[in-house]
Amino acid sequence: MTTREHARLAAHDAMTATTGVRSDTAGNGARRGDAGPIGAFPSLWSATATPALATPALHASRRVDVAVIGGGFTGVSAALHLAEAGVDVCVLDAGEPGWGASGRNGGQVIPGLKHDPDALMKRFPGEQGVALVDMIGGAADVVFDLIARYGIDCDARREGWIQPAHSAAMLAAQRMRVAQWRTRGAPVEMLDRDAVTSRIGSPIYQGGWIDRRAGSLHPLSYLRGLVRAATGQGATIHGNTQVTGLRAVVGRWQVSTASGHTIDAARVLIATNGYTDDLWPGLRRTLIAANSFIVATAPLPEHIAATVLPGGEVASDARRLLLYFRKDAAGRLLLGGRGSFSDPGSASAWRHLERALVRLFPQTQGVPIEYRWAGRVAVTPDAMPHVHAPAPGLTISLGYNGRGIAMATALGRELAGHLTGHSALRFPVTPIRPIPFHDLQRLYFSAAVNWYRVLDQLS
Numbered sequence: 001m002t003t004r005e006h007a008r009l010a011a012h013d014a015m016t017a018t019t020g021v022r023s024d025t026a027g028n029g030a031r032r033g034d035a036g037p038i039g040a041f042p043s044l045w046s047a048t049a050t051p052a053l054a055t056p057a058l059h060a061s062r063r064v065d066v067a068v069i070g071g072g073f074t075g076v077s078a079a080l081h082l083a084e085a086g087v088d089v090c091v092l093d094a095g096e097p098g099w100g101a102s103g104r105n106g107g108q109v110i111p112g113l114k115h116d117p118d119a120l121m122k123r124f125p126g127e128q129g130v131a132l133v134d135m136i137g138g139a140a141d142v143v144f145d146l147i148a149r150y151g152i153d154c155d156a157r158r159e160g161w162i163q164p165a166h167s168a169a170m171l172a173a174q175r176m177r178v179a180q181w182r183t184r185g186a187p188v189e190m191l192d193r194d195a196v197t198s199r200i201g202s203p204i205y206q207g208g209w210i211d212r213r214a215g216s217l218h219p220l221s222y223l224r225g226l227v228r229a230a231t232g233q234g235a236t237i238h239g240n241t242q243v244t245g246l247r248a249v250v251g252r253w254q255v256s257t258a259s260g261h262t263i264d265a266a267r268v269l270i271a272t273n274g275y276t277d278d279l280w281p282g283l284r285r286t287l288i289a290a291n292s293f294i295v296a297t298a299p300l301p302e303h304i305a306a307t308v309l310p311g312g313e314v315a316s317d318a319r320r321l322l323l324y325f326r327k328d329a330a331g332r333l334l335l336g337g338r339g340s341f342s343d344p345g346s347a348s349a350w351r352h353l354e355r356a357l358v359r360l361f362p363q364t365q366g367v368p369i370e371y372r373w374a375g376r377v378a379v380t381p382d383a384m385p386h387v388h389a390p391a392p393g394l395t396i397s398l399g400y401n402g403r404g405i406a407m408a409t410a411l412g413r414e415l416a417g418h419l420t421g422h423s424a425l426r427f428p429v430t431p432i433r434p435i436p437f438h439d440l441q442r443l444y445f446s447a448a449v450n451w452y453r454v455l456d457q458l459s
Contacts, residue, residue: 111406
Protein backbone atom coordinates (compact mmCIF):
# COMPACT_ATOMS: atom_id res chain seq x y z
CA MET A 1 0.00 0.00 0.00
CA THR A 2 1.38 3.41 -0.95
CA THR A 3 1.77 6.29 1.48
CA ARG A 4 -1.12 8.09 -0.22
CA GLU A 5 -3.32 5.00 0.09
CA HIS A 6 -2.43 4.69 3.77
CA ALA A 7 -3.40 8.31 4.32
CA ARG A 8 -6.63 8.13 2.34
CA LEU A 9 -7.85 4.92 3.97
CA ALA A 10 -6.97 6.08 7.47
CA ALA A 11 -8.77 9.38 7.00
CA HIS A 12 -11.78 7.70 5.42
CA ASP A 13 -12.20 5.28 8.29
CA ALA A 14 -11.71 8.03 10.83
CA MET A 15 -14.61 9.88 9.29
CA THR A 16 -16.77 6.74 9.10
CA ALA A 17 -16.23 5.65 12.68
CA THR A 18 -19.44 5.05 14.61
CA THR A 19 -18.28 6.21 18.00
CA GLY A 20 -16.96 9.46 19.41
CA VAL A 21 -14.09 8.79 21.74
CA ARG A 22 -11.34 10.46 23.74
CA SER A 23 -11.10 14.17 23.52
CA ASP A 24 -7.62 15.14 24.61
CA THR A 25 -4.44 14.81 22.62
CA ALA A 26 -2.24 13.47 25.39
CA GLY A 27 -1.21 9.84 25.53
CA ASN A 28 -1.07 7.40 28.41
CA GLY A 29 -0.54 10.31 30.77
CA ALA A 30 -3.90 11.97 30.08
CA ARG A 31 -5.84 12.51 33.30
CA ARG A 32 -9.43 13.28 34.08
CA GLY A 33 -9.76 16.98 34.73
CA ASP A 34 -6.77 18.04 32.64
CA ALA A 35 -6.97 21.69 31.62
CA GLY A 36 -8.12 22.33 28.08
CA PRO A 37 -11.08 23.54 26.04
CA ILE A 38 -12.72 20.10 26.04
CA GLY A 39 -13.34 20.43 29.78
CA ALA A 40 -16.01 23.02 29.06
CA PHE A 41 -18.10 20.40 27.21
CA PRO A 42 -18.96 17.46 29.50
CA SER A 43 -20.58 14.45 27.90
CA LEU A 44 -24.13 13.28 28.44
CA TRP A 45 -22.71 10.03 29.81
CA SER A 46 -20.58 11.64 32.50
CA ALA A 47 -23.63 13.59 33.66
CA THR A 48 -25.95 10.57 33.87
CA ALA A 49 -23.77 7.52 34.62
CA THR A 50 -24.13 5.17 37.55
CA PRO A 51 -21.70 6.00 40.38
CA ALA A 52 -18.10 4.93 39.87
CA LEU A 53 -16.45 2.38 42.12
CA ALA A 54 -13.36 3.82 43.81
CA THR A 55 -10.21 2.95 41.90
CA PRO A 56 -7.45 4.50 44.04
CA ALA A 57 -4.02 5.23 42.65
CA LEU A 58 -1.29 2.64 43.03
CA HIS A 59 0.29 3.33 46.45
CA ALA A 60 2.84 0.52 46.72
CA SER A 61 4.92 -1.65 44.41
CA ARG A 62 3.66 -5.18 43.88
CA ARG A 63 4.09 -8.43 41.95
CA VAL A 64 1.27 -9.89 39.80
CA ASP A 65 0.66 -12.46 37.10
CA VAL A 66 -0.64 -9.96 34.53
CA ALA A 67 -0.43 -6.16 34.39
CA VAL A 68 -2.93 -4.40 32.12
CA ILE A 69 -2.14 -0.86 30.97
CA GLY A 70 -5.40 0.92 30.09
CA GLY A 71 -8.72 0.78 31.94
CA GLY A 72 -11.16 0.92 29.03
CA PHE A 73 -13.31 -1.81 27.53
CA THR A 74 -10.40 -3.98 26.37
CA GLY A 75 -8.39 -3.75 29.56
CA VAL A 76 -11.24 -4.20 32.02
CA SER A 77 -12.85 -6.99 29.98
CA ALA A 78 -9.51 -8.80 29.88
CA ALA A 79 -9.04 -8.25 33.63
CA LEU A 80 -12.52 -9.58 34.37
CA HIS A 81 -12.00 -12.75 32.35
CA LEU A 82 -8.50 -13.24 33.77
CA ALA A 83 -9.77 -12.84 37.32
CA GLU A 84 -12.57 -15.32 36.62
CA ALA A 85 -9.82 -17.81 35.72
CA GLY A 86 -8.01 -17.18 39.01
CA VAL A 87 -5.24 -14.98 37.59
CA ASP A 88 -3.76 -12.23 39.78
CA VAL A 89 -4.31 -9.21 37.52
CA CYS A 90 -3.78 -5.49 38.03
CA VAL A 91 -5.12 -2.70 35.78
CA LEU A 92 -3.43 0.71 35.61
CA ASP A 93 -5.22 3.69 34.10
CA ALA A 94 -3.81 7.19 33.80
CA GLY A 95 -7.15 8.78 34.72
CA GLU A 96 -10.50 7.55 35.96
CA PRO A 97 -11.47 4.38 34.06
CA GLY A 98 -13.93 5.35 31.36
CA TRP A 99 -12.90 8.98 31.03
CA GLY A 100 -11.74 8.46 27.47
CA ALA A 101 -13.05 6.22 24.71
CA SER A 102 -15.18 3.99 26.91
CA GLY A 103 -17.14 6.90 28.35
CA ARG A 104 -17.37 9.18 25.30
CA ASN A 105 -18.65 6.99 22.49
CA GLY A 106 -22.12 6.81 20.96
CA GLY A 107 -23.24 3.77 22.94
CA GLN A 108 -23.90 1.61 19.87
CA VAL A 109 -23.11 -2.09 20.28
CA ILE A 110 -22.45 -3.30 16.73
CA PRO A 111 -21.00 -6.71 15.87
CA GLY A 112 -18.64 -7.33 12.97
CA LEU A 113 -16.00 -5.15 11.39
CA LYS A 114 -16.06 -2.71 8.51
CA HIS A 115 -14.98 -5.58 6.24
CA ASP A 116 -17.59 -8.05 5.01
CA PRO A 117 -17.21 -11.75 5.90
CA ASP A 118 -16.15 -12.88 2.41
CA ALA A 119 -13.44 -10.21 2.29
CA LEU A 120 -12.10 -11.40 5.64
CA MET A 121 -12.17 -15.02 4.47
CA LYS A 122 -10.17 -14.04 1.40
CA ARG A 123 -7.63 -12.16 3.50
CA PHE A 124 -7.41 -14.90 6.13
CA PRO A 125 -8.17 -18.16 4.30
CA GLY A 126 -9.05 -21.47 5.88
CA GLU A 127 -9.72 -22.07 9.55
CA GLN A 128 -8.24 -18.71 10.60
CA GLY A 129 -10.83 -16.81 8.58
CA VAL A 130 -13.68 -18.98 9.80
CA ALA A 131 -12.64 -18.45 13.43
CA LEU A 132 -12.26 -14.70 12.91
CA VAL A 133 -15.68 -14.26 11.29
CA ASP A 134 -17.26 -16.34 14.04
CA MET A 135 -15.62 -14.20 16.71
CA ILE A 136 -16.59 -10.82 15.27
CA GLY A 137 -20.11 -12.01 14.48
CA GLY A 138 -20.61 -12.89 18.14
CA ALA A 139 -18.97 -9.78 19.59
CA ALA A 140 -22.25 -8.15 20.64
CA ASP A 141 -23.27 -11.41 22.35
CA VAL A 142 -20.25 -11.07 24.65
CA VAL A 143 -21.40 -7.62 25.75
CA PHE A 144 -25.02 -8.52 26.45
CA ASP A 145 -24.06 -11.80 28.12
CA LEU A 146 -21.79 -9.94 30.56
CA ILE A 147 -24.52 -7.39 31.28
CA ALA A 148 -26.97 -10.20 32.09
CA ARG A 149 -24.50 -12.30 34.07
CA TYR A 150 -23.33 -9.47 36.31
CA GLY A 151 -26.55 -7.46 36.42
CA ILE A 152 -24.90 -4.34 34.99
CA ASP A 153 -27.21 -1.31 35.14
CA CYS A 154 -26.48 0.48 31.85
CA ASP A 155 -29.82 0.98 30.03
CA ALA A 156 -29.03 -1.92 27.70
CA ARG A 157 -31.42 -2.58 24.81
CA ARG A 158 -31.03 -5.03 21.94
CA GLU A 159 -33.31 -3.78 19.21
CA GLY A 160 -30.82 -3.87 16.35
CA TRP A 161 -28.69 -1.57 14.21
CA ILE A 162 -29.89 -0.02 10.95
CA GLN A 163 -27.48 1.15 8.26
CA PRO A 164 -29.53 3.32 5.89
CA ALA A 165 -28.24 3.96 2.38
CA HIS A 166 -28.41 7.21 0.47
CA SER A 167 -27.65 5.78 -2.99
CA ALA A 168 -28.49 2.83 -5.25
CA ALA A 169 -24.82 1.83 -5.37
CA MET A 170 -24.68 1.51 -1.61
CA LEU A 171 -27.89 -0.51 -1.56
CA ALA A 172 -26.30 -2.98 -3.99
CA ALA A 173 -23.28 -3.35 -1.70
CA GLN A 174 -25.58 -3.86 1.27
CA ARG A 175 -27.46 -6.66 -0.48
CA MET A 176 -24.17 -8.52 -0.85
CA ARG A 177 -23.30 -7.89 2.81
CA VAL A 178 -26.66 -9.14 4.02
CA ALA A 179 -26.40 -12.25 1.86
CA GLN A 180 -22.97 -13.04 3.30
CA TRP A 181 -24.13 -12.74 6.90
CA ARG A 182 -27.36 -14.65 6.26
CA THR A 183 -25.41 -17.66 4.97
CA ARG A 184 -23.71 -17.64 8.37
CA GLY A 185 -27.00 -17.61 10.26
CA ALA A 186 -27.03 -13.94 11.29
CA PRO A 187 -30.45 -12.29 11.88
CA VAL A 188 -30.08 -9.62 9.19
CA GLU A 189 -32.33 -8.41 6.38
CA MET A 190 -32.72 -5.70 3.78
CA LEU A 191 -35.20 -2.88 4.36
CA ASP A 192 -36.94 -0.98 1.58
CA ARG A 193 -37.32 2.77 1.53
CA ASP A 194 -40.66 2.80 3.33
CA ALA A 195 -39.38 0.51 6.07
CA VAL A 196 -36.28 2.62 6.68
CA THR A 197 -38.32 5.81 6.71
CA SER A 198 -40.78 4.46 9.27
CA ARG A 199 -38.12 2.84 11.47
CA ILE A 200 -35.81 5.85 11.52
CA GLY A 201 -38.23 8.72 11.10
CA SER A 202 -36.28 10.43 8.33
CA PRO A 203 -37.32 10.53 4.65
CA ILE A 204 -33.87 11.06 3.11
CA TYR A 205 -32.69 7.44 2.67
CA GLN A 206 -33.39 5.02 -0.19
CA GLY A 207 -33.35 1.86 1.91
CA GLY A 208 -30.89 -0.05 4.05
CA TRP A 209 -30.45 -3.14 6.19
CA ILE A 210 -30.88 -4.15 9.82
CA ASP A 211 -28.66 -6.31 12.02
CA ARG A 212 -30.67 -7.59 14.99
CA ARG A 213 -27.56 -8.76 16.85
CA ALA A 214 -26.82 -5.13 17.72
CA GLY A 215 -28.14 -2.79 20.38
CA SER A 216 -27.40 0.15 22.64
CA LEU A 217 -26.31 0.97 26.17
CA HIS A 218 -25.01 3.73 28.40
CA PRO A 219 -21.29 3.26 27.70
CA LEU A 220 -19.86 4.81 30.85
CA SER A 221 -22.29 2.94 33.09
CA TYR A 222 -21.38 -0.27 31.24
CA LEU A 223 -17.66 0.32 31.79
CA ARG A 224 -18.25 1.06 35.46
CA GLY A 225 -20.27 -2.15 35.69
CA LEU A 226 -17.35 -4.07 34.20
CA VAL A 227 -15.05 -2.47 36.78
CA ARG A 228 -17.33 -3.64 39.60
CA ALA A 229 -17.54 -7.12 38.13
CA ALA A 230 -13.76 -7.38 37.69
CA THR A 231 -12.96 -6.20 41.19
CA GLY A 232 -15.62 -8.53 42.54
CA GLN A 233 -13.73 -11.40 40.92
CA GLY A 234 -10.45 -10.30 42.51
CA ALA A 235 -8.89 -7.97 39.93
CA THR A 236 -7.22 -4.80 41.19
CA ILE A 237 -7.87 -1.57 39.26
CA HIS A 238 -5.90 1.61 39.91
CA GLY A 239 -6.96 4.92 38.40
CA ASN A 240 -4.85 8.10 38.30
CA THR A 241 -1.76 5.96 37.84
CA GLN A 242 0.33 7.11 34.90
CA VAL A 243 2.60 4.47 33.41
CA THR A 244 5.95 5.99 32.46
CA GLY A 245 8.10 2.99 31.56
CA LEU A 246 8.07 -0.65 30.56
CA ARG A 247 11.09 -2.96 30.41
CA ALA A 248 11.89 -6.65 30.44
CA VAL A 249 13.84 -7.85 33.48
CA VAL A 250 15.01 -11.49 33.73
CA GLY A 251 12.02 -13.04 32.01
CA ARG A 252 9.45 -10.73 33.60
CA TRP A 253 8.27 -7.18 33.03
CA GLN A 254 8.73 -4.09 35.16
CA VAL A 255 6.02 -1.44 34.79
CA SER A 256 7.09 1.97 36.13
CA THR A 257 4.65 4.68 37.18
CA ALA A 258 4.89 8.44 37.73
CA SER A 259 4.55 7.93 41.48
CA GLY A 260 7.70 5.84 41.59
CA HIS A 261 5.90 2.59 42.39
CA THR A 262 6.37 -0.38 40.08
CA ILE A 263 4.47 -3.49 39.04
CA ASP A 264 6.46 -6.68 38.51
CA ALA A 265 4.48 -8.90 36.11
CA ALA A 266 4.95 -12.14 34.25
CA ARG A 267 2.90 -10.77 31.36
CA VAL A 268 1.71 -7.34 30.23
CA LEU A 269 -1.25 -6.29 28.11
CA ILE A 270 -1.20 -2.78 26.62
CA ALA A 271 -4.79 -1.71 25.89
CA THR A 272 -4.54 2.05 25.53
CA ASN A 273 -6.32 2.49 22.15
CA GLY A 274 -6.90 6.25 21.74
CA TYR A 275 -4.61 6.96 24.69
CA THR A 276 -1.63 5.33 22.98
CA ASP A 277 1.61 7.25 23.37
CA ASP A 278 5.28 6.36 23.06
CA LEU A 279 5.39 3.80 25.88
CA TRP A 280 6.25 1.13 23.30
CA PRO A 281 8.38 2.17 20.28
CA GLY A 282 6.43 2.98 17.14
CA LEU A 283 3.03 2.04 18.56
CA ARG A 284 1.50 5.53 18.60
CA ARG A 285 2.30 5.90 14.90
CA THR A 286 0.27 2.83 13.89
CA LEU A 287 -3.03 4.68 14.18
CA ILE A 288 -4.70 8.01 13.50
CA ALA A 289 -6.48 9.81 16.33
CA ALA A 290 -9.30 11.81 14.71
CA ASN A 291 -12.10 13.82 16.27
CA SER A 292 -15.71 12.70 16.36
CA PHE A 293 -18.34 15.09 17.71
CA ILE A 294 -21.73 14.29 19.29
CA VAL A 295 -24.77 16.39 20.20
CA ALA A 296 -27.73 15.33 22.32
CA THR A 297 -31.08 17.09 22.45
CA ALA A 298 -33.24 17.57 25.48
CA PRO A 299 -35.70 14.69 25.92
CA LEU A 300 -37.98 14.76 22.89
CA PRO A 301 -41.63 15.65 23.44
CA GLU A 302 -43.75 12.51 23.26
CA HIS A 303 -45.35 13.35 19.93
CA ILE A 304 -41.91 13.82 18.35
CA ALA A 305 -40.27 10.87 20.09
CA ALA A 306 -42.92 8.58 18.60
CA THR A 307 -41.67 9.47 15.10
CA VAL A 308 -37.90 9.09 15.69
CA LEU A 309 -36.46 5.56 15.96
CA PRO A 310 -39.71 4.39 17.60
CA GLY A 311 -38.45 0.79 17.83
CA GLY A 312 -35.33 1.69 19.79
CA GLU A 313 -32.81 0.75 17.11
CA VAL A 314 -29.49 2.52 16.67
CA ALA A 315 -28.33 3.73 13.26
CA SER A 316 -25.31 4.91 11.34
CA ASP A 317 -25.62 5.69 7.67
CA ALA A 318 -23.52 4.50 4.75
CA ARG A 319 -21.98 7.78 3.63
CA ARG A 320 -18.22 8.24 3.61
CA LEU A 321 -18.65 11.07 6.14
CA LEU A 322 -21.32 9.21 8.03
CA LEU A 323 -23.77 10.32 10.67
CA TYR A 324 -24.73 8.03 13.56
CA PHE A 325 -27.77 8.48 15.77
CA ARG A 326 -29.91 6.90 18.50
CA LYS A 327 -32.13 7.81 21.44
CA ASP A 328 -31.04 7.36 25.04
CA ALA A 329 -33.13 6.00 27.92
CA ALA A 330 -34.54 9.46 28.67
CA GLY A 331 -35.67 10.06 25.08
CA ARG A 332 -32.85 12.39 24.05
CA LEU A 333 -31.81 12.16 20.40
CA LEU A 334 -28.04 11.79 19.93
CA LEU A 335 -26.33 12.49 16.63
CA GLY A 336 -22.60 12.19 15.95
CA GLY A 337 -20.24 12.65 13.05
CA ARG A 338 -17.00 14.13 11.89
CA GLY A 339 -15.46 17.16 13.54
CA SER A 340 -12.43 19.34 13.09
CA PHE A 341 -9.05 17.76 13.74
CA SER A 342 -8.47 20.28 16.53
CA ASP A 343 -10.35 20.06 19.81
CA PRO A 344 -13.43 22.32 19.94
CA GLY A 345 -13.06 25.77 21.44
CA SER A 346 -16.70 26.87 21.49
CA ALA A 347 -20.21 25.55 20.98
CA SER A 348 -20.08 26.70 17.37
CA ALA A 349 -17.83 23.70 16.62
CA TRP A 350 -20.95 21.51 16.70
CA ARG A 351 -23.02 23.74 14.43
CA HIS A 352 -22.62 21.42 11.43
CA LEU A 353 -24.14 18.57 13.43
CA GLU A 354 -27.00 20.70 14.69
CA ARG A 355 -27.83 21.60 11.08
CA ALA A 356 -27.57 17.95 10.06
CA LEU A 357 -29.90 16.95 12.89
CA VAL A 358 -32.69 19.18 11.60
CA ARG A 359 -32.10 18.08 7.99
CA LEU A 360 -32.42 14.43 9.00
CA PHE A 361 -35.25 14.97 11.44
CA PRO A 362 -37.19 18.15 10.54
CA GLN A 363 -39.68 17.36 13.30
CA THR A 364 -36.98 18.16 15.90
CA GLN A 365 -36.76 21.80 14.81
CA GLY A 366 -36.83 23.91 17.97
CA VAL A 367 -35.87 21.11 20.39
CA PRO A 368 -32.89 22.48 22.34
CA ILE A 369 -29.46 20.86 22.34
CA GLU A 370 -28.68 19.78 25.89
CA TYR A 371 -25.17 18.30 25.54
CA ARG A 372 -22.24 18.69 23.18
CA TRP A 373 -19.03 16.71 23.48
CA ALA A 374 -16.18 15.45 21.34
CA GLY A 375 -13.42 12.93 21.33
CA ARG A 376 -10.88 10.93 19.46
CA VAL A 377 -11.44 7.70 17.59
CA ALA A 378 -8.46 5.37 17.05
CA VAL A 379 -8.27 4.43 13.36
CA THR A 380 -5.93 1.99 11.63
CA PRO A 381 -4.99 2.13 7.92
CA ASP A 382 -6.53 -1.28 7.19
CA ALA A 383 -9.71 -0.62 9.24
CA MET A 384 -8.87 -3.61 11.44
CA PRO A 385 -8.16 -3.75 15.17
CA HIS A 386 -4.52 -4.61 15.70
CA VAL A 387 -3.17 -7.25 18.05
CA HIS A 388 0.61 -7.31 18.45
CA ALA A 389 3.03 -9.52 20.38
CA PRO A 390 6.34 -7.68 19.92
CA ALA A 391 8.19 -9.41 22.77
CA PRO A 392 7.73 -12.53 24.91
CA GLY A 393 5.10 -11.89 27.55
CA LEU A 394 3.91 -8.61 25.96
CA THR A 395 0.59 -8.32 24.09
CA ILE A 396 -0.98 -5.18 22.61
CA SER A 397 -4.53 -4.57 21.38
CA LEU A 398 -5.86 -1.31 19.90
CA GLY A 399 -7.53 0.43 16.96
CA TYR A 400 -11.26 -0.32 16.89
CA ASN A 401 -12.23 2.03 14.07
CA GLY A 402 -15.57 2.96 15.61
CA ARG A 403 -16.65 -0.54 16.69
CA GLY A 404 -15.12 -0.34 20.15
CA ILE A 405 -17.85 -1.46 22.53
CA ALA A 406 -18.48 -4.89 21.05
CA MET A 407 -15.04 -5.57 19.59
CA ALA A 408 -13.00 -4.35 22.56
CA THR A 409 -15.10 -6.33 25.00
CA ALA A 410 -14.84 -9.48 22.88
CA LEU A 411 -11.12 -9.04 22.29
CA GLY A 412 -10.62 -8.58 26.02
CA ARG A 413 -12.12 -12.02 26.51
CA GLU A 414 -10.05 -13.48 23.67
CA LEU A 415 -6.85 -12.03 25.07
CA ALA A 416 -7.60 -13.38 28.53
CA GLY A 417 -7.98 -16.87 27.12
CA HIS A 418 -4.75 -16.44 25.17
CA LEU A 419 -2.79 -15.16 28.17
CA THR A 420 -3.94 -18.03 30.37
CA GLY A 421 -3.40 -20.62 27.65
CA HIS A 422 -7.01 -21.78 28.00
CA SER A 423 -7.98 -20.97 24.41
CA ALA A 424 -6.38 -20.03 21.11
CA LEU A 425 -6.57 -16.42 20.00
CA ARG A 426 -9.02 -16.18 17.10
CA PHE A 427 -7.78 -12.75 16.04
CA PRO A 428 -4.68 -12.40 13.82
CA VAL A 429 -1.46 -11.19 15.45
CA THR A 430 0.42 -8.73 13.26
CA PRO A 431 3.75 -6.83 13.42
CA ILE A 432 3.84 -3.19 14.51
CA ARG A 433 3.88 -1.13 11.31
CA PRO A 434 4.00 2.65 11.83
CA ILE A 435 2.11 4.73 9.26
CA PRO A 436 4.54 6.47 6.89
CA PHE A 437 4.88 10.21 7.48
CA HIS A 438 2.58 9.92 10.49
CA ASP A 439 3.38 13.43 11.69
CA LEU A 440 1.61 14.82 8.60
CA GLN A 441 -1.68 13.20 9.61
CA ARG A 442 -3.43 16.52 10.19
CA LEU A 443 -2.74 17.67 6.64
CA TYR A 444 -3.81 14.58 4.75
CA PHE A 445 -6.71 14.01 7.09
CA SER A 446 -8.13 17.44 6.26
CA ALA A 447 -7.60 16.85 2.55
CA ALA A 448 -9.36 13.49 2.70
CA VAL A 449 -12.33 15.00 4.53
CA ASN A 450 -12.83 17.54 1.75
CA TRP A 451 -12.48 14.83 -0.90
CA TYR A 452 -15.02 12.52 0.72
CA ARG A 453 -17.43 15.41 1.21
CA VAL A 454 -17.35 15.97 -2.57
CA LEU A 455 -17.91 12.25 -3.26
CA ASP A 456 -20.88 12.15 -0.88
CA GLN A 457 -22.43 15.16 -2.57
CA LEU A 458 -21.95 13.62 -6.02
CA SER A 459 -23.57 10.37 -4.94
